[in-house]
Every structure is written in C-alpha cells, then in structure tokens.
Amino acid sequence: MQPTPLATSPMPDSEMLRLRQEFVDASWWLTLVYALISSALLPARAWLLGSWRLSDSIIFLFIAGYLLAFGQRRRLGGWWRDSPPVLVMMLGGSTGLLGNGLLGSGLMTLIFANTLVAVLFGRRVVWIAFLYTMGVVLLAAWLYASGRLPPRVSSDYSSSPLAWLMAISSGTLMSFLVLHFVSLYRQRVEALHERLRVQSEEIARLAHHDELTGLPSLRLARDRLRMACHQAERQRSKAALLFIDLDGFKRINDSAGHEAGDEVLRVVAARMVEAVRSVDTVARLGGDEFIVILSGVPDARTATEVAQKIVAAAAAPIPWQGCTLQIGASIGIALYPEHSDTPEDLLRRADSAMYSVKRGGKNGYALHEEPRTPGHTCQPC
Template sequence: MLKFVNLKAFLSSARFFYVILFLITLAAGVLFVLHAKQAQDDEMRDNLITYAKTIEKSIDWQPFAATLNTDPVKIKLYDLAGLNSKLNNACRVNADCHFIYLLYLDKQQDKHQVRFLLDASPQPPSEISKLSEVFAEASDELKRVMKMRTPIVEGPVTDHWGSWVSARVPVSITANTPYFVMLNVDVTAAGWNKRLLAKTLFPALITAFFLVILSGLILRNRYVENLLKQLFDSTSELSELAYFDALTGLPNRRLLEDRAAQAFKAARRSKQMVAIMFLDLDYFKTVNDTHGHDVGDNLLKSVAERLKSLLRMEDTISRIGGDEFVILLPKIVDEQQAALTAEKIIKALTEPFNVDEYVIKIGGSIGVAIYSKHGTTPASLLKCADEAMYAAKRLGRNVYVLYADDFMEANEG
C-alpha cells in the first residue's frame, strides 16, 4: 500500500513530468540523429549515382555498340581497347576514383554469375581483372538490380585495397538489349563516415543540450523535494512537540483541550454526554525514589500503553505532567458508562507492571466530571475532575470519585 501511495505521489509530481519530457526528448533526438544520418547517406549515394551517370554520359558508346551488343563470350579484348582508354581517362580525372569497370550477368550459368566485361581501372596490370572473370564481390542485391537494370550504390566495404563505395549504373546503349552491361565506379570511402558524423553532429548536440537542461531540472526538482520533505519532517516534529507528550507519545494538554472543545460542540448538537477523568498514579513517587527516574519514565510508558488498550478509538488519553493523566470520553450515554470505565482503569492499574528487571505495583486515583452537568468548558470541567481526584486521594486512594456541586460520592474500585 505504501509503495502504491509513493508511486501515485511520484506520478503526480513535477519530477515525473520532467522524466517523461526527458525520455520524449531522448527518443526524438535519437530519431532526429538517425534521420539526419539517413538523409546524408541518401544524399551522398545520390551524388555517387549522379557522378557515375556523368561518366557514363561523357563517353561516346556508339563506336562500341556492335561489340557491346554481342554475346560477351564472343567479344575480343582488342575490340574494347578504345573503350578501355576512355574509361581509364575518365577515372583519372577524379582523385577519389580508383576502380572503373564493366560487368555483365552471365545468364548461361545456373547461378547467374556476375562477370567482368572490361576492367579499365588505372591500376597495375596485376590488379586488373580479365575478360569473363567472375566478379567475386557480387552481392545478391547487385544480381537483383542487374536483372532489373537499375542503378545502385553499395558500400562502404573494406578489402585489402582499402575502403570503397561502389556506384553502379546501366550502360544506356545496352539497356534494351539481351546483353545488358553495367558501368561500375569505385571511389574511396575515407571521408564517408566523417561526412555522416558532421551531418549528425548538430542534431546530436542540440539533443544533448536539452537533455542536460532536463537533467538539471530533474536534479533541481529532486533537491527541492528533499528540502520540502525535510521541512515537512521538521514541521511534523514541531507538531509532535506542540501537541504530544515527548515521553509517552500521548496527546498533551493543548491537544486535549482542542479535542475536548470539539467533543463539547458535538455533544451540544447531539444532546449526548462527555466525561473527563483526572487520573493520578498512586505510589509513583516511591517508585522514582526507590528505582530511579529512568525506571519511573519507563513505568509511565507502560501505563500509557495499558490505558490505551482499555479505551475506545474516539477516546483521548493525555499526559498533562508528571504522573497525571486526563481521559476524555466523548459520546457517552450516561454517568454509569463513565463510572464503568473508571472502574476498569483502576482494576488494570492494580495489576503489576514489569519494568526493566523490576515488578512494580501501583494504583490510581480518579476524579470524574460530566459535561454539561459539571461544566461547559474544558478548563472548568478539568478543574472539577481535579477536585474529585483529590477527594479520591483523601478516601484512601485506588478509587474514583464523581464530582458533585454540594458533596462527593465515593465508590471503591
């Protein structure tokens, strides 16, 4: 139940609002960064496609149309010498271009392997792939787009040459022929990740900025909550000191008078009685003198616990000083109900108390006064009960006395 109350309080607090705002900002920031990264990646891929298409359009393919539209198995390497030179020169213009080559899809093979038609890369002869050599790096995605005859960008990938991004575009003169050829341009990917990082840095910093602010608000709110809790605890402690007895935890005279005034108001409306009983412990001074004040204090605590066990929830038992207690009984039917309660208390106090290592026997003298028969204010009724209590002392102690205007009636408990 306590955990549920704490959770309910947290859900209704400002800190919960800040935590939710923090999580929303974090989620939005992550999406923002991912979107920026994807947008930059898409832009760079589009630029590579454009670059490869520019090379494709800059070359006059017409002189090689007959050769390219022939079954690749029948093509001779010398028929592609001029095209090799053009592609090689186009690649050398851009320092980022390292490999440029033509590929075709061998439909005669069961696995539809991708093969080299021409490797015009400006690299040493030992690095140049041969005509009809299988393109070992061909991915399933490349095979798919070669069947569909659409552009694609693959990578970045890393091999023994370095890190590369490959732009692959159809050779337009072969687009509608059975022997489709794709132009491939591999450029260095050294700056690829740096450009992605640069694009995502701003949204990441903006997100981090707001998260730091929200974290500060959450910590500040927690600090304020702790201060308020300390203030509340201090206020509660002051309230305890103001309205409760420090030793026994029972209500003090101030709280007793407040509850008595409320009980009197209720009694006026309901025409019921209210009783106040003034209890003074018998032989308590002897306990203090014999066993010391620590034992006396512990005895008072035990008396308070025993008295509480005898009373109703609506009753109030108060310690007003020393070994003096006042008991407020609201909503009683008649004087006899108060008398029965007094008898029960006197009987309970005659039972021995086990305090520390001692067995202590005491008693109690009680004076009883009834609202509004004996008084109409807490102070006047308490005075009457006090006088009745002293009458009980004079009668030999361990009895209760009901206050009367002209005489005192005494009964042994």
C-alpha cells in the first residue's frame, strides 16, 4: 500500500524571509519619496534663509546616488540591497539634527533609521547604528548647549509652512512604513500560527488514525479498549473485542496491484463502520488486520451478531475497474471480563480465536473457546 504524502506548507523561515523582503521593498519606495521631497524642500529652505550649507550639498549627493541605486535595486544583493534606505535616513537625520537641533525632524529620522536597521540587519550592525545615533545626538546636544552651534533657523521657524511641510512629510512616511510593517508582521505571525495549528492537528490525527482508511490506529484503539473495559466494570456489563483478518487480501494485492488492495481496505473499513453503533470503535492495526471494540454489550450473542454482519459485509463484491473483487473475513471474539480481565490479554485471546477460524476454513467467526463458522459447529479451541 502506498501512503498518501502529507501536504507541505511554507516553513516559518521562508515566511519571515518573505516578510523581510516586503519590508525592504517598502523602505526603498518610501525612502525614495522622502528623498524627492527633501531634494525639493532643501533649495526652498536655503532661499528663505539666504544660505546654502555644506550639509545641503552632501545630502544632494546622497540623494543623487540613491536615485541611481533605486533604478538598479533589482540587481543588487545582500548588504548592497538592504543598506541604501538606511544610509539615506541616517544621513538625513544626522544633518537635520546638526542643522536644526530639536526644531527639525532629524531626531525622529534617526530613530526611524534605527528601526530599519533592527529589522534588516544583525545584532552587530544594530549596535553600530545605536552607537552612531547616540554619538550624533550627544554631539548636537553639546554643540547647541555650549553655544558653539547656534540655531540656523529664524525665530518664526515654528510657524513656517516649509518647516511644517518637512515635518509632516517625513513623519507621515515614517509612520506609514512602521505601521505597514507591523501590520504585515502581525498578519504573517497569525498565518503561521494557524498553519502550525493545522499541522499540529494533522500530526496528532495521523499519530492516532490510519492514513489510508481514516480509522483509529492501534495506539488510539488501546485507549478505547481500556475505556470500554472500565465502562463495563462500572455498569456491570461486558465489552467485546473482535479481531478481524481479511481472507484473500494478499491474492488481490498480488494479482490486481496495491491500488486495488487499498480500495479493498477502504471499502471494507467503511462497511465495518456501518455495521456497528456510533459508540463502538473500528480500528486498523496494520496490513489487513482490524479490530472492533463493542462497549456495553449485554452478552456474547450481541458480539456474534455484529461479527455475522461484518463477515457478510466483507464478502460482498467490491467493484474495481470494470470487475469485482472478492474477499472474506476471519473474526475472533473475546469478552471482557468473561475471557480476560486485562485489555492486553483480551486482545491476545481474540487474536487466538481468529486463528482458530483460519485453521477451520476461514470466512467465519469464533468466540473464544467456542468457535463457529457459517453452516456448521466446530469443537472448542
């Protein structure tokens, strides 16, 4: 029998890589908008203040380099693909802080640049960016506090539309990218959590159920058998165990192929489920062996009636690719506590009764120490 392969889904590492790539792309585009706005506002500010500073020239050179890199970003790889947005933000924040002090958006830009670094790079680069930022902040604080660097803005800076335009544009872009990334991260984490939950449930199901037939496996069947025995003790009733082996299954597997064998197992398993109550358990042990656990049966007659149904159901023809497949079933029956007082020993006794049916001609059932086959009575085993 060929097992059905498990469906695979992307692992968390690939999802995180995809999330990181989306964040890099978003940072490129938003930094481009930030650079274009800055390139337009710098000349306007210089005209209003009547001075053009060296820092403005440096910013323009970086903006020009960034625009060139933006056009080639698809061809870049590794550090060269991730670093340009960070470098632009770092430079813009540093020059803004040193040029306008706390009146500008330089400090906010540096904080945003550090956010990019934390997302895109490792611990070592994060520490370098942090130390650089603290160095620029301390330098600006010392220069302005000591009077060595007087504010280069007019007294009406806080009411300047140009200043507010710079603050609003930079703040809006940075806030949007941070919120966008946090939203993407949350969505990815929730999606990963859901996939892991589904996979965990699937793994648990496969650990306790047969993949081909969907029936409980031996591990789960042992638990169900112990529960049935405990119920029989509490209710002073009986639990019955039917050990089933299909007759002629190997012949079908060898002559018609494994696909035909798998179809036989699926059909017979479904017929067994239909032959018992919903409170009973049909489980596949492996190969062509099954067990049926009957809970709360009053006597052996109930178990033998179920065995008769299963023998008849298994013997019914099974259509397969224009022909019919025919098998039988040999069933051994053991009762708790009549035949054994432990679930493990009850399984062995039902197995032994099943082999007595095999020796007696197959395609029948036998109660432990009282074997029967259709049409005649056998001696006790």
